[in-house]
Amino acid sequence: xxxxxxxxxxxxxxxxxxxxxxxxxxxxxxxxxxxxxxxxxxxxxxxxxxxxxxxxxxxxxxxxxxxxxxxxxxxxxxxxxxxxxxxxx
Numbered sequence: 001x002x003x004x005x006x007x008x009x010x011x012x013x014x015x016x017x018x019x020x021x022x023x024x025x026x027x028x029x030x031x032x033x034x035x036x037x038x039x040x041x042x043x044x045x046x047x048x049x050x051x052x053x054x055x056x057x058x059x060x061x062x063x064x065x066x067x068x069x070x071x072x073x074x075x076x077x078x079x080x081x082x083x084x085x086x087x088x089x
Contacts, residue, residue, distance in 0.1 A: 002026040004060040006047065007067030009035055016064055030056050030067075 003020050007013040008029030020027050021039050028041040035042060045052030047067055057063065 001061040002028060002059055003062045003064060004028045004030055004043065004056060005064045005066060006030045007065070008040070010066060013066040016066055020064075028056070028060065 003025050005013055005017055005020070005027060008017050008027070009031055013029075017027050017029060017037070017040060026041070027039070028043045029035070029037065030043045030045045032044070032046050034044060043052070043056045045056040047053070
């Protein structure tokens with residue numbers, strides 16, 4: 001089975017990819033930058049703007065969504081305290 005994994009380069013995602021490979025699955029690892037790993041098909045796509053998603057899911061029998069959102073420190077300060085505080089970040 002071909003499994004698309006988002007967040008495949010993160011701590012949990014790497015473990016999921018290893019387990020899938022051990023169990024004989026074909027793994028496509030989705031990321032914004034190509035990262036090579038033996039036995040894993042790199043797939044360029046970006047969840048933040050949708051670039052490459054159609055091609056990424058094409059041919060996938062299953063999707064494991066392990067990617068988490070993240071924000072910058074500046075965005076965190078803006079969200080929490082307002083725009084004036086983000087200028088210090």
